[in-house]
Every structure is written in C-alpha cells, then in structure tokens.
Amino acid sequence: xxxxxRLGVNIDHVATIRNARGGAHPDPxxxxxxxxxxxxxxxxxxxxxxRRHVREEDxxxxxxxxQLPINLEMACAAEMLPIALKARPHxxxxxxxxxxxxxxxxxxxxxGQFAHIxxxxxxxxxxxxxxxxxxxxxxxxxxxxxxxxxxxxELHTGAYAEAFAAGEAEPVLQAIRAAASAGxxxxxxxxxxxxxxxxxxxxxxxxxxxxxxxxxHFLIGEAVFTGLAAAVxxxxxxxxxxxxxx
Ligand code: PXP
Numbered sequence: 130x131x132x133x134x135r136l137g138v139n140i141d142h143v144a145t146i147r148n149a150r151g152g153a154h155p156d157p158x159x160x161x162x163x164x165x166x167x168x169x170x171x172x173x174x175x176x177x178x179x180r181r182h183v184r185e186e187d188x189x190x191x192x193x194x195x196q197l198p199i200n201l202e203m204a205c206a207a208e209m210l211p212i213a214l215k216a217r218p219h220x221x222x223x224x225x226x227x228x229x230x231x232x233x234x235x236x237x238x239x240x241g242q243f244a245h246i247x248x249x250x251x252x253x254x255x256x257x258x259x260x261x262x263x264x265x266x267x268x269x270x271x272x273x274x275x276x277x278x279x280x281x282x283e284l285h286t287g288a289y290a291e292a293f294a295a296g297e298a299e300p301v302l303q304a305i306r307a308a309a310s311a312g313x314x315x316x317x318x319x320x321x322x323x324x325x326x327x328x329x330x331x332x333x334x335x336x337x338x339x340x341x342x343x344x345x346h347f348l349i350g351e352a353v354f355t356g357l358a359a360a361v362x363x364x365x366x367x368x369x370x371x372x373x374x375x
Contacts (some may be wrong), residue, residue, distance in 0.1 A: 132259055134334055135170035136365055137322070139345025140191075140252050144182040146349075151260050158190040160349075160357055165197050167361035171219070173343045175202035176212060177264055178226060190218055200343065202263070205242070207251045214256050221253045222261040222283055222320075222343075236265035237286040239273035250277050261320060266301075266308035275315045283320040283343065286333055291326025302332055313338035327351075327367050334371035342368065 143160040161172045173194055174183045192199060198219035203209040204226035213221050215292055223281065225237045239246060239262050246262070253260045258372065261281035264270035265288070274282045289301040309319045322343035334342065344364060351360040 132340060132354075134339065134368050135341040136168065136361070137171035137173040137320075137341055137343040138164040138169040138348060138361055138370060139173040139175070139322075140164065140177050140349070141173075141182040141345055142349040144184075144187060148182065157187045158194050161191045161197070162179075162197045163357045164361050165195055167213070167358040168365040169197060169361055171198045171341070172223075172235065173200040173202060173345065175224065176209065178204060178206055180267060185212055188212070188218070192218070193289040194227050200261070201258075205237075205246050210249065210252060213253055213258065217256050218258055220261055220281070221330075222263055222281075223249055223253075223279075224263040234287070236270060237263050238270075239264055239277060239279075240269045243273055243277065247277055249358070250279050251342055254278070254280075261318075266309055267303040268308060271308055271317070274312070274317060279317070281318040281320060283322055283341075284308055284339075285323050286321050286325055287323040289333065290326070290329055293329040298332065305333065306336055309336050309338040327363060330364065330367050331371035334368040335374070336372045341369070 139159045140160045141168045143155050143157040147155055172191055176183055200220040200222055200226050201213055201218040202222045203213055205223055225238055250260050259281055260279045261283050262274045262279045266284045284305055292298045292301040312319050318340055319338045320341040321339050325344045326347045348360045
C-alpha cells in the first residue's frame with residue numbers, strides 16, 4: 130500500500146510577497162515551474178475571497194505554463210464556484226475561510242455544514258475536478274466526507290505542527306493515523322497538509338494511507354535562504370526518507 134507520496138507545492142506566498150509591492154515580481158507561475166523541475170508532483174493555490182495572495186490571473190498563468198496537476202483551494206462561496214468551473218483544475222480542495230484569519234485555521238465542518246457543502250461537491254465533481262475536503266482528523270468529519278461523496282479528504286495538520294513544536298505530537302499524530310486509516314478503509318484518498326516543515330514532516334509522511342502532502346508557507350520561507358528548488362528538493366528527500374522508514 131505504500132505508494133509514492135506526492136508533494137503538492139503551494140505557491141500562495143510567492144504572491145503574498147509580490148502583492149506587498151504590487152507589480153509582477155516575484156511571479157507565482159515562475160515558482161510553479163521551478164517547483165516542477167525540483168520534484169513537485171502538483172501545484173496548489175488558494176484563491177481567497179479577499180485575494181490577499183493569488184488571483185484568477187495567476188491560476189490561468191500557472192495552468193498555461195505547467196504540466197503538473199493543479200489543486201485549487203477555495204471556500205464554499207457562490208462567488209468562487211464559477212472560477213473553478215471555468216478553470217476546471219485537476220483538483221479542488223474545499224476549505225473553510227474567515228476573512229480575519231491569518232491562515233486556514235481549522236478544518237471544514239463537513240458534518241455541521243453538510244447541506245451547504247453538498248452542492249459544491251456535486252457541481253465540481255460533475256465538472257471533472259477531483260474534490261477534496263480539508264477537514265480536521267476527526268472520525269465524524271470522515272463519515273461526513275464519505276456521505277458527501279467527496280473522493281478525497283485532506284487532513285489538517287496545523288494542530289499537529291503546533292503540538293510537535295511543543296513536544297507533544299503523539300496524541301495528535303494518533304488522531305491523524307486513525308482518521309487516515311478510517312478514511313482509506315471507506316474508499317477515500319487521503320491527503321494532509323498545513324504547517325509542515327523539514328523537521329515535522331517525517332511522522333506524517335510515514336503514515337502509509339496518506340497519498341499527498343500540500344506544503345506552502347515553510348517552503349516559500351525557506352526559499353528566501355536556499356532557493357525554491359533546493360527547498361523543494363530537501364522536502365522531497367525528507368518525505369522519501371520517512372516513507373522508506375529511514
Ligand atoms: N492545505 C490546505 C488546504 C491549506 O489551506 C494550506 C494553507 O493554505 C496548506 C495545505 C498549506 O499550509 P502551509 O502553507 O502551512 O504549508
């Protein structure tokens with residue numbers, strides 16, 4: 130079952146730096162090209178309702194330049210649906226979104242918001258995108274994802290990253306393992322992401338049911354020091370080593 134673990138590189142924060150000055154530099158599409166050459170398996174981007182980082186033009190530019198599958202993250206918001214239906218990316222990851230938050234702070238409440246989420250899963254799936262739900266590693270949310278008919282869930286690793294930093298990762302890791310195992314047993318493809326770094330990625334990458342990690346902020350931050358290709362290459366190495374049980 131231990132298939133190759135895919136790395137989706139989230140290039141949002143290249144756009145954050147660009148937008149700090151306006152203009153066109155640094156270009157997220159160039160980052161997507163470099164990430165591809167360095168071993169990324171996919172490009173992830175999150176068009177937020179407030180457009181604080183990437184925008185529709187970035188999605189179009191990246192789609193035109195890359196051969197890699199694109200994973201578009203978006204909120205279940207009426208305004209976002211036509212953008213995704215027009216672009217028809219390989220995958221769409223539905224995420225919760227609050228304007229005041231600094232980043233996606235928790236998972237989508239697939240259980241509580243079932244009726245609101247269901248038409249998005251249906252419409253995006255019918256358009257040919259593989260729909261993923263960004264949920265907390267919680268069995269209730271796994272059940273809801275199955276009932277919603279989403280083929281993929283992405284487990285939110287933000288709480289794990291915080292617990293890892295505090296030296297208390299094990300209970301959260303157990304919850305991620307349990308959710309990955311339950312979801313996989315029910316036919317879901319399992320992804321994970323948020324807050325992952327060279328240091329904390331190993332235990333998550335070693336979970337055999339997980340097929341893809343989506344990693345952004347740390348890689349773009351690290352790229353400031355070492356370059357994006359080196360940062361992506363090192364993350365690939367950390368993931369492969371963990372997967373191989375090293
Ligand atoms: N996966 C999803 C669904 C996200 O919303 C984000 C953050 O935008 C990530 C992964 C990547 O998180 P980070 O930037 O902390 O690596």
